[in-house]
Amino acid sequence: MSNTSLALSKGWEYDSADRSTTGYTLDAFGRTTVAPAGDMPTGAVDSQMTYxxxxxxRSITQGPRASTYTLDALTDRYRSWTENASGTSVTHRNHYGDDGDNPSWAEEGNGNFSRGILGLSGMIGTFASSTGPVWVVTNHPGDHVAGMVESLTGACLHQ
Incomplete structure (x- = not known):
């Protein structure tokens, strides 16, 4: 039996404000406008951002995929975003119940919606309509621990 190990390392260089300059392009305000492909999850092409x-x-583009974000009337939160990940444009819209930045529910596009359900320790579940009414229950760390598909009669079928 042989012991084989793979050592992999990567280095970055930083400017005086501790921003990575290795493959990154920054605008005059220090915001990243180009992030290198090697630091992106897909690693295929650079990502470009506008603000x-x-x-x-305001927008993120990576190859043919693009997302554009629209601000709410309260300009410190997003009202909607449009993405073309599937080849067709889909618009998602947040709906807020107060002045906070957590939406009460969201339109996910194509007639689907989702809603987070809060408990004493924070988020305890989600409700989504993408495949019919589905309830997902999470534990304290956020792991999905149970799921139920709601039937049209109001009964829930455990998954």
Whole structure:
């Protein structure tokens, strides 16, 4: 039996404000406008970003995939975003119940929606309509521990 180990390392260089400059392009405000492909999950092509005047991301483009974000009337949160990951454009829209930045529910596009359900320790579940009414229950660390598909009669079928 042989002992084979793979050592992999990567280095970055930083400017005086501790921002990576290795393959990254920054604008005059120090915001990343280009992130190198090697630091992206897909690793295929560089990602390019643009920003709203309040420094929140306006768009992210990586190859043919693009997402564009629209600000809410309260400009420190997103109202909607449009993405073309599947080849067709889908718009998602957040709906807020107060002045906070956590949406009460969200339209996910194509007639689907989702809603987070809060408990004493934070998020305890989600409700989504993408494949019919589905309830997902999570534990404290956020792991999915149970799921139920709601039938049209109101009964739940355990998954």
């Amino acid at each position: 709203h005047v309040n420094d929140m991301v």
